[in-house]
Amino acid sequence: MARCLPAPIIPDRAExxxxxxxxxxxxxxxxxxxxxxxxxxxxxxxxxxxxxxxGYGLVDEFDNPQGFPGVRYFRLTERGRHFAEEAGRxxxxxxxxxxxxxxxxx
Numbered sequence: 001m002a003r004c005l006p007a008p009i010i011p012d013r014a015e016x017x018x019x020x021x022x023x024x025x026x027x028x029x030x031x032x033x034x035x036x037x038x039x040x041x042x043x044x045x046x047x048x049x050x051x052x053x054x055g056y057g058l059v060d061e062f063d064n065p066q067g068f069p070g071v072r073y074f075r076l077t078e079r080g081r082h083f084a085e086e087a088g089r090x091x092x093x094x095x096x097x098x099x100x101x102x103x104x105x106x
Contacts, residue, residue, distance in 0.1 A: 020084035
């Protein structure tokens with residue numbers, strides 16, 4: 001009988017590292033409405049990383065009085081900043097070929 005493997009914690013590692021790097025530069029993650037598909041960062045859709053970022057406390061919602069109604073705004077937590085630094089170092093240690101493969105397969 002085939003075993004079902006659990007879903008990966010980080011379904012797309014390249015997107016996750018990219019999101020962490022943008023967030024560490026002060027960019028803001030936004031959620032439009034309550035849709036799981038409504039996440040964006042720096043104008044680009046975030047398809048897989050938002051649940052991991054929020055679920056592990058790497059980002060936290062903040063009040064943006066100049067923001068739009070119905071839009072939630074998130075930025076890195078202190079824990080998220082440390083994690084982003086470590087993830088960035090680990091990513092840069094990988095060879096160009098490894099990074100390209102991760103971008104292709106998640």
